[in-house]
Amino acid sequence: MPKNEADVKFIITLRFSKWDKQNYCWIIPHYPGNLEMIQNYFGKRLTQVTVHELLEVKNKEHNYTIQKNEVLVFQTKAKRLKLIFGYIPELSKAIKKIPFHTWDSKNKWWSVPYSEQFLQEIKRKIEELKLTLRYEIEPDPDNRVMRVTPYDIPNYRNCPxxxxxxxxxxxxxxxxxxxxxxxxxxxxxxxxxxxxxxxxxxxxxxxxxxxxxxxxxxxxxxxxxxxxxxxxxxxxLGGQRKFYFIDRPKKEKTLPSVLSTEEVLATLKVTTNVKHRAILMTIYSAGLRISEAVNLKIKDIDSHRMQIRVQQSKGKKDRYTLLSHKTLTILRTYFQEYKPKEWLFEGQQAGEPYTARSIQAIFGAAVQKAGITKKVSVHTLRHSFATHLLENGTDLRYIQSLLGHENSKTTEIYTHITTKGFDQIKSPLDTLDI
Missing domain, CATH: 1.10.150.130 (Tyrosine recombinase, N-terminal domain)
Structure with missing residues (x-):
């Protein structure tokens, strides 16, 4: 528009309007009522109104074209969901209720942690708003450079x-x-x-x-x-602390995968080997890390107090966690059959602890045999332990102690995974006599 002081004052009254120096134009958000106010103010001076039915989003990696009533949900390898759509306030409001949501102002998309629960909530909202869902999964990059190995270059240098x-x-x-x-x-x-x-x-x-x-x-x-x-x-080298002028990336918040109680049961049932089942049951029932399980010694099992002592775990901390009665029963059966000497779970070589890689192989085979398609690892048993305790009413402070978390915020992640009990919560509006 031609430069006019009165027109500029009007434009400024529209919230978040800004002057684009590069293209010499005003940019105004398409908030409800803005277009009507512009049409009423300019009247016949408004020569053309063009409505773009397609939304184009461009960045270094991808170019997206979105229809007016279409929502693109993009699952990334970083276990996040990117949501790209036009101006739909109701959908934006729903996304803001999801934990760890972020708005990328540069790329113009929403991002939330990936979980089946959140994905289903988003799908329900899209269906409710009569929008079209377009779902894509980020492929593995074919052009990724692999890490160099001693076989790749001559005179490979080992760490000093x-x-x-x-x-x-x-x-x-x-x-x-x-x-x-x-x-x-x-x-x-x-x-x-x-x-x-x-x-x-x-x-x-x-x-x-x-x-x-x-x-x-x-x-x-x-x-x-x-x-x-x-x-x-x-x-x-004892040099001074230095700051390297490259932005440290902010770690994207993701939610851990969790098995349901039925899936845990199915995994344990298909594990017929006594030693293998004892290992998986111990990890799940006590919420252990895989490194903690392989480092357990026979003396760490306290059957009188029904506790397991975890020594010098992450952060050089000792802690006590639960010893399940059913775990104790299978440990005794395992002990009579295998007769370990020092380590609770001994490996193939006498006197050596079981390896983490072997436990991963056991769990992977059990999950596949149980028909579970989720992307899970042995650490998923620890996440499942915490989530199931929370769903059974255990106080978050006790869960924090059992897991050995130094910061309570680390434990609070499990409150975003479970939705059990939501149907029993009564809205305060329902208590009003209206």
Whole structure:
């Protein structure tokens, strides 16, 4: 429109209107009533009104074209759901009720954690609003660069001994030592001809960008790589703490997969081997991490107090958790048959604990045999333990203690998974005499 002070004052009264310097035009949100007010104000001066039936969303990775009454629900590999649609206030309002929802103002889409429960709620709302659902699943990237191995390059460099020794000296766990050394090896072999001490900040930033753009790693992996690199230059070499000018990604909040009680039962029933069933029952009934299960010793089972002692777990903490009566029964049967000496679950080699990989294989076979199609892992049993306790009325503080969570917010994630008891909650409106 031509420059006119009175017209500009009117435009400014419309909420969130803004001047687009690049295209020399005003942009006004299509809120209810805005178009009518513009038509009434300008009257015959308004020469043309064009309604675009298609919504185009473009970014570096994808281009989407959405029909006026269409909703694109896009399931990502990061266990999130992206929702792309036009101006539909009722649907936006429903999305805002989902925990950990986010609005991406740059890409113009909503994002929520993926779960079957949330997906069904979204589908019901779309159907209720008589909209069309378009559902897509993000494919595995075909052009992802794989991690380099000793077989890929000549003179592959192993992690320096002083790096590993410093981790041991600071009493890092075996898992953290294995993780950090592997991540640091990937970094130093990205620059195979450079002396480690001569690698500067610019090269570090270049490597971190390579991880994101070429390796297409997760936000967790990226943060761990940054920590592994910083550990060498700051802790091993004793250098000053540095900030590398690359944005640390904000970890996307996702909800863990959980098995129902029926699915847990089916998994245990198809596990006929006594030792295998004892392992899975112990993990589920006590809410154990897989590393905690393999490190259990016979002396950690307290049948008098019906407790299991978990020693030096994540964060170097000890705790007590539940010993189920049914778990105790099968442990005694297992004990009589296998006669372990020190470790509760011994491996193939005498005197060695059972391996985490073997437990994963047992669980994977059981899930497949039980016909469960969910994407689950052994850790899902721990999530299921917490969720089922919450559904049975156990106080969140007790669950936090049993799981060994330092922060209560970590435990509160399970309140977003369960919906049991919602049908018994009475709206305060129903108590009013109207």
């Amino acid at each position: 001994d002083e790096y590993r020794m410093k981790l041991i000296e600071l009493r890092y766990s075996k898992n953290t030592i294995k993780l950090y050394t592997g991540l640091f090896e990937e970094f130093i072999n990205y620059y195979p001809t450079f002396d480690i001490h001569t690698i500067d900040e610019t090269q570090i930033i270049q490597f971190l960008r390579f991880l994101v753009t070429e390796r297409k790693i997760s936000t967790t992996y990226q943060n761990q790589s940054i920590n592994a690199i910083k550990f060498y230059y700051e802790r091993v």
